[in-house]
Amino acid sequence: MMLQYFKDLESGIATKIKENPDSPNARKKYALEVARLGARLYSGENSVAWCGITAPFDLLSAMGVTSCFVEFVGAMLASTGTIGTFLDHAEHSGYASDICGYHRSVLGSAKQGLMPVPDFLIATSCPCTGGLAVMENLAGMFKKDLFVLHIPQDESGKSIKYLADQIRQMTGFVSAHTGSKIDEEAFRSAIENTNSARELMKEVFELATHVPSPTNGHDLSNFGIVMALLLGTEAAIEISKAYRDEFAARNREMKPGMPGEKHRLMWIQNRIQFRNPLDALLREQYKANIVVDELNSITWEPVDPDDPYTGLARRAISIPFNGNIRRRVNHLQKLALYYRIDGAINPCHRGCRQGAGARGLINEGLKEIGIPVLNLEVDVVDPRDFAEGQLSTRIEAFIEMLEARA
Amino acid sequence: MSDMKGYIGFACAYTPLPIIYAAGYTPYRVLPMGDSPDQAGHILHDNLCPHIKRILDRAMGNDLPDLAGIVFMNSCDAMRRLADAWHHIRPDEYSIFLDLPATADELSISFFTGEISKLAVALSKWRGRNISATEIEYGILLYNQIADFMNELTEKIYKGKANIHRAVLQELFNRSVTGSPITFIEDARKILSENRPNKTVNEGVPVFLFGHLLPDPEAFMLFESCGAKIILDDLCTGSRFFYPVAADGKKGLVKSLAESLLLRPPCARTIDSTMPGKIGKILISKARESGARGAIAHVVKFCDPYLSRLPSIREEFRKAGIPLLVLEGDCTLRSIGQQQTRIEAFIEMLRQ
Numbered sequence: 002m003m004l005q006y007f008k009d010l011e012s013g014i015a016t017k018i019k020e021n022p023d024s025p026n027a028r029k030k031y032a033l034e035v036a037r038l039g040a041r042l043y044s045g046e047n048s049v050a051w052c053g054i055t056a057p058f059d060l061l062s063a064m065g066v067t068s069c070f071v072e073f074v075g076a077m078l079a080s081t082g083t084i085g086t087f088l089d090h091a092e093h094s095g096y097a098s099d100i101c102g103y104h105r106s107v108l109g110s111a112k113q114g115l116m117p118v119p120d121f122l123i124a125t126s127c128p129c130t131g132g133l134a135v136m137e138n139l140a141g142m143f144k145k146d147l148f149v150l151h152i153p154q155d156e157s158g159k160s161i162k163y164l165a166d167q168i169r170q171m172t173g174f175v176s177a178h179t180g181s182k183i184d185e186e187a188f189r190s191a192i193e194n195t196n197s198a199r200e201l202m203k204e205v206f207e208l209a210t211h212v213p214s215p216t217n218g219h220d221l222s223n224f225g226i227v228m229a230l231l232l233g234t235e236a237a238i239e240i241s242k243a244y245r246d247e248f249a250a251r252n253r254e255m256k257p258g259m260p261g262e263k264h265r266l267m268w269i270q271n272r273i274q275f276r277n278p279l280d281a282l283l284r285e286q287y288k289a290n291i292v293v294d295e296l297n298s299i300t301w302e303p304v305d306p307d308d309p310y311t312g313l314a315r316r317a318i319s320i321p322f323n324g325n326i327r328r329r330v331n332h333l334q335k336l337a338l339y340y341r342i343d344g345a346i347n348p349c350h351r352g353c354r355q356g357a358g359a360r361g362l363i364n365e366g367l368k369e370i371g372i373p374v375l376n377l378e379v380d381v382v383d384p385r386d387f388a389e390g391q392l393s394t395r396i397e398a399f400i401e402m403l404e405a406r407a
Numbered sequence: 408m409s410d411m412k413g414y415i416g417f418a419c420a421y422t423p424l425p426i427i428y429a430a431g432y433t434p435y436r437v438l439p440m441g442d443s444p445d446q447a448g449h450i451l452h453d454n455l456c457p458h459i460k461r462i463l464d465r466a467m468g469n470d471l472p473d474l475a476g477i478v479f480m481n482s483c484d485a486m487r488r489l490a491d492a493w494h495h496i497r498p499d500e501y502s503i504f505l506d507l508p509a510t511a512d513e514l515s516i517s518f519f520t521g522e523i524s525k526l527a528v529a530l531s532k533w534r535g536r537n538i539s540a541t542e543i544e545y546g547i548l549l550y551n552q553i554a555d556f557m558n559e560l561t562e563k564i565y566k567g568k569a570n571i572h573r574a575v576l577q578e579l580f581n582r583s584v585t586g587s588p589i590t591f592i593e594d595a596r597k598i599l600s601e602n603r604p605n606k607t608v609n610e611g612v613p614v615f616l617f618g619h620l621l622p623d624p625e626a627f628m629l630f631e632s633c634g635a636k637i638i639l640d641d642l643c644t645g646s647r648f649f650y651p652v653a654a655d656g657k658k659g660l661v662k663s664l665a666e667s668l669l670l671r672p673p674c675a676r677t678i679d680s681t682m683p684g685k686i687g688k689i690l691i692s693k694a695r696e697s698g699a700r701g702a703i704a705h706v707v708k709f710c711d712p713y714l715s716r717l718p719s720i721r722e723e724f725r726k727a728g729i730p731l732l733v734l735e736g737d738c739t740l741r742s743i744g745q746q747q748t749r750i751e752a753f754i755e756m757l758r759q
């Protein structure tokens with residue numbers, strides 16, 4: 002089912018790009034690579050590793066492994082509108098309905114035999130305990146070996162060394178499963194690709210700060226988190242270049258992503274992954290543009306190709322969900338000021354203890370710089386009890402409040 | 408003799424208590440008990456485990472002794488958020504957050520050794536004097552004694568060799584983590600030396616109890632009133648808490664401490680990557696060894712580590728043919744009380 006879906010998606014997008022090669026196509030190129038990744042994962046032809054969110058995907062790709070964080074599956078199932086049956090299945094199998102929906106859907110899908118069986122798994126302790134638990138469960142279900150990367154909470158030298166040493170060990174673990182040692186040249190070139198993509202992504206994010214923004218609120222949704230999966234590849238560079246050129250042209254030609262942009266918003270943590278009317282409501286009715294997502298930023302320095310493990314460790318530790326809340330709030334405050342936002346929306350994804358658990362302190366933190374936050378209570382992958390009316394009313398009230406402040 | 412010193416709060420069974428003691432403080436476990444009003448959900452979120460929310464409620468409701476500081480462990484997301492919230496409501500109080508690897512391999516032990524050393528440095532600063540190796544060794548010996556005592560008493564109670572109710576054991580446990588260890592050991596010696604033949608015969612059905620935490624002594628009375636006789640537990644406020652440290656001078660005391668904490672019987676958050684789902688297997692072997700006719704799991708609501716592993720734990724019990732009753736609670740006696748009928752029915756079923 003999923004293989005066919007990704008294949009159809011891939012050929013559909015490829016055709017569209019071919020038909021109109023000169024029209025803006027950055028998002029299409031991005032979607033094409035997502036479809037290709039999906040097809041590789043589900044084709045049964047590649048060495049596959051299911052991973053945690055902060056695994057070093059560029060290193061794994063240099064080692065010839067198609068790797069992906071499992072939450073990707075949850076997001077895909079949500080976007081295709083098929084997630085309900087997998088969530089139901091997980092819940093009937095005994096998984097509590099209040100654990101993260103991404104994880105529930107992945108467990109449901111694996112239980113139904115619809116997740117590709119990996120060659121091995123790599124769990125990461127960041128961003129969440131739930132993620133670690135789901136990987137342990139999957140390793141048990143698939144009867145495949147598991148490697149655990151503990152991502153320390155701070156960026157001290159000791160922590161970076163600990164993680165770098167673990168990543169080095171992980172390389173040995175991967176070699177033992179693929180049967181081939183790491184090719185140092187391929188690794189170096191992957192790191193160089195990562196650094197090039199990083200520079201371009203930085204430019205993209207900088208361009209997006211323009212008032213009015215070249216993004217339309219949708220162009221960069223899920224971008225930062227999904228691009229992590231493509232790092233190390235030429236595709237990541239190509240996509241970032243396409244975005245950079247498109248955004249630069251929009252700014253230059255004064256053709257903003259959302260004509261008439263009225264309110265600039267920041268989206269905290271995950272977007273709602275299933276089709277829902279809130280996007281259109283924000284965009285069309287209120288001209289409220291999501292100009293920045295929390296994870297659309299570069300929090301790490303270029304990785305030194307002569308000391309890649311240290312750089313990869315620093316990168317994993319640097320994500321805003323890691324460490325204490327002050328660190329995350331500082332990050333959000335910086336983005337808020339940089340993008341000159343008027344307000345922020347926090348979906349408070351039900352089941353996410355690390356994220357929703359920070360709700361009150363994020364509120365306080367953004368209040369410090371005068372940014373109001375709308376806390377929605379929603380499961381971003383579970384459409385089954387999506388309270389459309391209630392959420393629309395809350396958004397309306399929030400926008401009215403922003404208008405009154407203007 | 409009393410050795411009462413300033414309290415240092417802690418909230419997780421992985422906290423290195425001997426270091427706190429060595430620094431001249433009394434470790435005080437902030438147990439999720441008491442009647443403080445529910446307020447934590449506003450700062451955190453209502454969907455966080457009641458263990459964490461209760462602890463924060465106690466801090467917000469000033470239902471705690473004066474603390475000179477508090478130590479948090481990175482045991483799960485909820486604990487991380489608790490550490491943040493604590494700092495928010497008590498910004499002037501000393502607090503420290505120690506990272507806690509989920510695995511116990513060589514790299515992790517060495518990293519965790521560093522984390523414990525970090526705690527020693529912080530405590531020395533708070534206290535205004537350095538901690539010596541002798542003090543650490545003394546702290547380890549002291550807590551080893553408490554572990555030995557609790558383990559001996561637990562075994563006696565569970566084997567029916569002491570006429571002490573399980574609820575009393577819980578009271579002792581709570582005292583051992585909230586008061587002076589020296590006073591506790593003195594009292595404990597007395598209790599152990601008393602010859603208490605088992606006069607009251609508990610006719611209850613033998614049951615193995617497991618989960619994360621169940622500190623309320625009355626909960627054990629309730630189980631008994633439902634016809635259960637708890638003959639072994641695997642709780643972090645019970646037999647999983649106290650494990651003696653093999654203090655190895657050559658290895659280094661702090662490393663020995665780190666190793667023994669990471670290698671103790673795992674709770675749901677701890678992973679053995681060579682054996683996914685190990686916790687289920689451990690629980691089965693404990694249930695079997697105990698001779699229980701069935702098992703009761705007491706799981707705290709919204710606890711990701713436990714809830715995510717529960718289906719595979721259930722499956723292990725199903726395969727082993729050991730009946731299992733799962734109670735989802737919020738750390739209060741009330742929530743267990745509400746499930747009294749289910750407990751009674753389960754015990755009745757085991758009796759047949």
Ligand code: SF4
Nearest residue numbers: 101103128129131353
């Ligand atoms: S939403 Fe939260 S709990 Fe779910 S995968 Fe992301 S960080 Fe983990």
Ligand code: SF4
Nearest residue numbers: 456458483485707710
């Ligand atoms: S392990 Fe479970 S009960 Fe303990 S603090 Fe974490 S979420 Fe709460």
